[in-house]
Amino acid sequence: MPFNSHSFGIIALAAYQPDWNLFRTQLLSIQAQTHANFQCLISADGGDAEVEDFVARELGADERFRVLGFPDRLGFYGNFERVLSEVPENASWVALSDQDDSWYPTKIETLLPYLDSVSLVAGQARVVRLPGNQVVAESTQRSNVGLGSLLAQNQVTGSLCVFRRGLLDLALPFPRLETITQVHDHWLAVCAKATGDVRLVSDVVQDYVQHGGNVLGEVAGRKSPAQSLNHLRDMSRKYRGSDSPVAMLQAANDLSFGWRRVMADALRKRLDLSNAADDAVAAYETGHRWMGTIRTLVSGLRSGEVALPCFLEFLAGFPVELFAKASRL
Known part of the structure; x- marks a missing residue:
């Protein structure tokens, strides 16, 4: 079945003590997607009752949004693994979401057709710094590279990608090494590259919001x-x-x-x-x-x-x- 406007998918959002204003902006940007056939699974890494109340208050009766509450905190790597483990078999595609960005309305519609020929597709983002919404970069300018280079240096930002649901059959469970370089999007990218290819496209599909609470942010400048x-x-x-x-x-x-x-x-x-x-x-x-x-x-x-x-x-x-x-x- 081609990946088109009829394709049902899952948006997997990992949340932890979100900034409520940024979280509201992100939720509303997902709700406004022109490709509307999705369910958004929100994995609250502790504090699920507060997240669930906020989602219900902001999005009303939109049944596409479901909060998964877990009492134990796993960190962002484990939290993404946990929410991806809840993706149903009938989903055709999966998109990853952070809690503090802002998607453009046509993001899913733009990226989905590429999955007819690759396992994972990722767009670019405009980098915006808070406070003040200062534009740091008009595009993240990620590049298409071979598997050897992709293993060495990740080019895929999780919040910018959509992938075939079948990729999870290979990627789960996530491998483990307790270090900051252990990241979910890098692992998913190399799984996709090793099996069905990865494509990075030039389309800017969202704002990537930089602020003091980022776990991993867009690196600006080279370290001395x-x-x-x-x-x-x-x-x-x-x-x-x-x-x-x-x-x-x-x-x-x-x-x-x-x-x-x-x-x-x-x-x-x-x-x-x-x-x-x-x-x-x-x-x-x-x-x-x-x-x-x-x-x-x-x-x-x-x-x-x-x-x-x-x-x-x-x-x-x-x-x-x-x-x-x-x-x-």
Whole structure:
């Protein structure tokens, strides 16, 4: 069945202590979609009664919106996994939603037809900073890249994408590595690229709102070496419980090779890979061969598919990777 105005889908929205004004704007923008055949599942990561009351008050009797209440807090990664686990079998497509953006009315209508030929499609966003609605960028300018580069550096922002419901059969349950680089949209993107392709289109389909409460925001500008070191120290304290040199090296590996290894190992276990996908996965999986890994990263850097800061993060992760490889010999 073609993906058209008759296709039923699910909008999966992860909520946690939302800013009520921004949440209202997002809900109303979803309600106003020109493609109206959907159900919006709102997973409240704790505090569901307050969210449910707000949704009922703002949207009235619109039965397309349903709040799923959970008492335990899982964080955004687990919360998206939880709401995606509730997507019914009769849905044809799934769109992800944050709680604080603003969709343009034709977003779903614009993106849906691309699913006739790919597993996942993502548009672009205008980046807006609060307070004052200052336009930071007219477009996020995400790019189409190969699987090896996509594993290294994510190009798919969850709130900008729509994907076939069947992708969840591969993606769930989500693989785990407790680090900030563990993100749902990156995992869904590599699953789609490894099976049915990903397409990023130039259409700007929403405002991506930047504010003080963003879990992950649109990065503006390049970090200085001192800022990068401070960021690594913060991540080491949070995820490794220490900012000792050894802990920081381990954190650097988690932030680069670690998360990619978790994804690559999961793909290897769950899929019969094509030759092209096999080469990309082999560059990052446990026991990877260094020549293939270096070739993939350098090729991505030279082509512009992998940015220099991302490449440098992998260099920072090399010492622990080398030690782990030597230990296995």
